[in-house]
Amino acid sequence: MPTLMEWLRQRVYSFEKANPHIKVVQSQKSWNMIREILYADFSAGAGPDIVNVHANYAPEFGEAGALLSTQQVSRLRTGTAVVCSSLS
Numbered sequence: 065m066p067t068l069m070e071w072l073r074q075r076v077y078s079f080e081k082a083n084p085h086i087k088v089v090q091s092q093k094s095w096n097m098i099r100e101i102l103y104a105d106f107s108a109g110a111g112p113d114i115v116n117v118h119a120n121y122a123p124e125f126g127e128a129g130a131l132l133s134t135q136q137v138s139r140l141r142t143g144t145a146v147v148c149s150s151l152s
Contacts (some may be wrong), residue, residue: 069092072090072116073090092146098117098118099121102115102125103128104120106128115131136139
């Protein structure tokens with residue numbers, strides 16, 4: 065069974081093959097630091113397009129207006145998708 069990071073890399077590869085006009089940059093951060101890093105990035109308007117965080121943080125980021133709905137994300141057509149993944 066693949067690790068989470070291997071699984072995510074496979075998804076990124078498959079996504080890029082199906083969407084050659086979108087480049088995905090995957091970044092790995094420590095669980096201990098992800099919350100602070102994301103708040104700093106979101107405050108600067110530079111947060112990732114896609115993020116994998118602990119479920120406890122999702123409502124907090126949503127209430128802060130830092131997350132998009134799936135409908136908003138589905139409208140993205142070109143550009144670079146930045147994926148910020150956490151490591152345990």
